[in-house]
Amino acid sequence: MIRVKVDKDTCIACGNCEAVEPAVFSLENSPYSMVIEDPVVPEHEKTALQAVDECPASAISYEELEPNEETSVINIEETTPAAVADDVKEPLVNQEEKVMKAVVDKDLCIGCGICEGTAPEVFSLATEPYAVVIQDPVAEENQEAARQAADDCPETAITIEE
Ligand code: SF4
Ligand code: SF4
Known part of the structure; x- marks a missing residue:
């Protein structure tokens, strides 16, 4: 598996990466390209690397992950408020378990990293x-x-929904 990163200061928002691999790159919620799949799943690797090659601003970098880093593939789009609302209506997990969702308001977050330090399985500042x-x-x-x-x-950028 690989992990891709976009340098938002370099990205000129041309949209090519999103056009090449929309499962990995999105400009929908920001003025620059954001990585929405981390790590990139194997079936998207080839096109993600194509997007790296084709980026006119050389704004995308990637790294190969060690096998022990390949856990917990996430789709950041699923954590958007709209998706959260859908999930609340249709919980993904067994009703018997206590369902919890954490949501970060990125406009409030100052990137201090406290949450990652406290709950590294839940919060990450690795990609943004x-x-x-x-x-x-x-x-x-x-x-x-x-x-x-x-x-x-x-x-107070984190909301917990239970
Ligand atoms: S291809 Fe490069 S410059 Fe264009 S949107 Fe993607 S990251 Fe930004
Ligand atoms: S604790 Fe986490 S969510 Fe809150 S500001 Fe710091 S990095 Fe952002």
């Missing part, structure tokens, strides 16, 4: 300058840490 939820729904064993991260966030 703000915290991204990488476990959705939040696994039961990480729910307490996610709550703690929300409490500790200095910008």
